[in-house]
Amino acid sequence: MRSPWGRVIKAIREDEDAVRSLGKSVYFYKMESLILGGIAGAFAGFVFAVSRQSVQPDNYSTALTFFAYAVVILGGAARVMGPVIGAVIFWFLLVVVEQVLRQAVGADLIPKWLMTTNQVGQVRFMLVGLCLMLLMIFRPQGIFGDKKELALDARA
DSSP states (O other): OOSHHHHHHHHHHHOHHHHHHTTOOHHHHHHHHHHHHHHHHHHHHHHHHHHHTSOOGGGSOHHHHHHHHHHHHHHOTTSSSHHHHHHHHHHHHHHHHHHHHHHHHHTTSSOTTTOOGGGHHHHHHHHHHHHHHHHHHHOTTOSSOOGGGGOSSTTO
């Protein structure tokens, strides 16, 4: 974000017309960022395919999309390291919530009529979804996001 290219991309995000009036080709910069994002996505697809040893349409389910959005929301979309740290926090939360629920059901702290061990996975997603809703209500820029980045008018 501190390089000339990054400052132009950030300026395009804020106000395209102002960047265009400074003589920069908005189309060219948008195309560059699209190509770089495509390269990063292709590399991620290669890694995903190698880890699964095959690629099938059912690998890309609704849960995978939910995970990706949750990671970006959690870490903050306007930061480079936000989604990376958001991924670590998200997976940590999923594992911890599942383990706590499983141990609570196993120790009869949660009655069997309320939840069984087979329902722990679904309840885990409900609790993490509730936490994400609360995060979006009280801190919409994410954990590491900047409040200024969400402003529609950067001058305000």
